[in-house]
Amino acid sequence: MSPQSPTDSIGSKPPNRAGSFRWVICALLLLGTTKNYMDRQILGVLKTTLQHDLGWNEIDYGNLVFAFQAAYAVGMLLVGRLIDKIGTRVGYALAMVFWSVASMGHAIAHSLSDFIVARSALGLGESAVFPASIKSVAEWFPAKERAFATGIFNAGTNLGAIVTPLIIPWITIHWGWRAGFIFTGALGFLWVALWLLLYRKPEEHSRVSPAELAYIQSDPRESATRVKWLSLLSHRQTWAFVAGKFMIDPIWWFYLFWIPDFLQRKHGLNLAQVGLPLVVIYVISDVGSVAGGWFSSALIQHGSTVNAARKVAMLTCALAVVPIVYAYRASGLWTAVFLIGLAAAAHQGFSCNLFTLTSDMFPNRAVASVVGIGGMAGAVGGMLIAKIVGHVLQWTGSYMIPFLIAGVAYLVALGLIQLLSPSLKPATLAQEGGSPAEV
Secondary structure, three states, X not given: OOOOOHHHHOOOOOOOOOOOHHHHHHHHHHHHHHHXXXXXXXXXXXXXXXXHHHOOOHHHHHHHHHHHHHHHHHHHHHHHHHHHHHOHHHHHHHHHHHHHHHHHHHHHOOOHHHHHHHHHHHHHHHOOHHHHHHHHHHHHOOHHHHHHHHHHHHOHHHHHHHHHHHHHHHHHHHHOHHHHHHHHHHHHHHHHHHHHHHOOXXXXXXXXXXXXXXXXXXXXXXXOOOOOOHHHHHOHHHHHHHHHHHHHHHHHHHHHHHHHHHHHHHHOOOOOOOHHHHHHHHHHHHHHHHHHHHHHHHXXXXXXOHHHHHHHXXXXXXXXXXXXXXXXXXXXXXXXXXXXXXXXXXXXXXXXXXXXXXXXXXXXXXXXXHHHHHHHHHHHHHHHHHHHHHHHHHHHOOOHHHHHHHHHHHHHHHHHHHHHOOOOOOOOOHHHOOOOOOO
């Protein structure tokens, strides 16, 4: 059977009183992503404190970030395929337990090598969050709502980055930095309890009405044939997603792990003062995450093709990032905060549309695997940015080069996506009897 475009059913509207339990699932994904980013952001918030207490220089810190990214890349190579095999409910729960234990393990670290071990374990476990979340969205939402749902759960990346600088400095001041790692890690076990209580596939869930299930499954049905992982590499659609992730993910890692240090270094903030500017940056970023998903979904609802809607939204976001090249020169704190916040918002809008391309171009049973492959590429890019930023700061003390890279990365990413998949044509998988690549 030849694949059908997600636009085939895009014009339909949800039936009256169809139900809304799918948004409860989206809220669970939002909480999971928030927890995930609390575990990541804590290192950036505590960078100056840990460097002082443990004697790290900039290259040491860059190597620590590199170790996290390397483990994350390895995890991405494996975890997407694993989740496609065992399912999102069990796969996400196991991953959350693993990385929460790893997060708490930082509290017993006393040296750089100890932190590298703990951070590597954290990266390996956290690699599951986006493959599991994107697959959940593909299972629970019709194509017309997926970008918006992705934008909502992806806002957890900002919520985690908002909550962390508000809570962790206070915990550190009162009980020390080790208590901060214990706190963020322990939250994962509360989430797992909610997840196991509430998550099932929609067709297996007692809380989903027949009308809502029909709406969720309103897109053309697809074959249940298993996809060979390596076969995905023969598709230009896969490489379009990979190219986008390789270009933009390192920029988000840069924001997450180095912006607290930039604000402290450039604008003289201490640990207790850095919270408010970071909150403002990530509140602005949250707006971008939801707005980016809403924008392309709204264009589709008003008659645009999926291809046009996704790429117009991504181009808008890519252009909005460009002013960040001036952030390193901003003399005022709040000017710098606004420029970084605008770029972070644009990143999130771009990212949620990029993630949605996987479910636009691939059947549900392959989505987590494709997201895993792309996530691995993004982590490799993150490894490179960790080395670049660490050495640039050690040698020059200036953030000029990292901000310049950030300003142009999204335009390059969109150009590569357009080159590799000009129409976002759904992939015809070999098991379905078609050509293995887009032409």
